Amino acid sequence: MNINKLKIIYENKALLDVAFSIESSLALVGQSGSGKSLTLKALLGMLPYNMSLELKHDAEFELIAGKNISFIPQNPFTALSPLTKISKQFFVDESRVKELFDEVGLEYDLLDRFPPELSGGQLQRVVIAIALESKPKLLLLDEPTTALDPQTRVMIIDLLKNLQEKENFKMLFVTHDIVSAKNLCQNICVIKNGKILESGDMKSVMQSPKEEYTKTLIEASFANREFRT
Numbered sequence: 001m002n003i004n005k006l007k008i009i010y011e012n013k014a015l016l017d018v019a020f021s022i023e024s025s026l027a028l029v030g031q032s033g034s035g036k037s038l039t040l041k042a043l044l045g046m047l048p049y050n051m052s053l054e055l056k057h058d059a060e061f062e063l064i065a066g067k068n069i070s071f072i073p074q075n076p077f078t079a080l081s082p083l084t085k086i087s088k089q090f091f092v093d094e095s096r097v098k099e100l101f102d103e104v105g106l107e108y109d110l111l112d113r114f115p116p117e118l119s120g121g122q123l124q125r126v127v128i129a130i131a132l133e134s135k136p137k138l139l140l141l142d143e144p145t146t147a148l149d150p151q152t153r154v155m156i157i158d159l160l161k162n163l164q165e166k167e168n169f170k171m172l173f174v175t176h177d178i179v180s181a182k183n184l185c186q187n188i189c190v191i192k193n194g195k196i197l198e199s200g201d202m203k204s205v206m207q208s209p210k211e212e213y214t215k216t217l218i219e220a221s222f223a224n225r226e227f228r229t
């Protein structure tokens, strides 16, 4: 799936000007303010009205735009309506909800609870189940593990990887956390100030990053971790 041009103009200035291709799973990695969230908003058709967008893409994206794209936000604690039971947050019938619960590894008794009665990991699983409701062809993930503790983060990344194998959707994973990106995605694009600095196969970019900026991101991400494989 190719996004041949995604350019956002705001107050006569280009905030973002990128192009990328999503083969199976692509990590879009960059520091705060680099343009990651804007990229997702543009693909979801949710840009603020005062920004103008130039978007060129291939037929594969055309086919799914607006209907087969699901979004997983950063914070599962605020993603769901707190006063609505989990079972009522879905738009499909009960048997499909149970099927989705099986897929994400949740017990059915959680269906009768309210969001504040669930842990962060459980909530993110519910959010993922809701995202899978419509059998998406593309999942857009905006730092889906940032609000979670390290162990839960690893569990959610593993879950996404398994779900992708089963459901066969593509993923665009936006993050500043290279460790999670490396564990989840085949390819990587490094973004800085609204432009793509470096891109390619995850392993090669991790092993021999060309840009200093990429090296710094890698060092920062791995700084406090025990493993570097």
Ligand SMILES: Nc1ncnc2c1ncn2[C@@H]1O[C@H](COP(=O)(O)OP(=O)(O)OP(=O)(O)O)[C@@H](O)[C@H]1O
Pocket: 010, 015, 030, 031, 032, 033, 034, 035, 036, 037, 038, 039, 048, 176
């Ligand atoms: N509604 C807006 N109006 C004006 N400028 C905006 C708006 N939203 C984002 N920007 C600007 O666009 C640039 C990219 O922002 P974006 O939110 O995409 O960054 P990001 O990489 O997702 O950062 P973070 O990791 O902090 O979420 C930044 O310079 C930001 O200030």
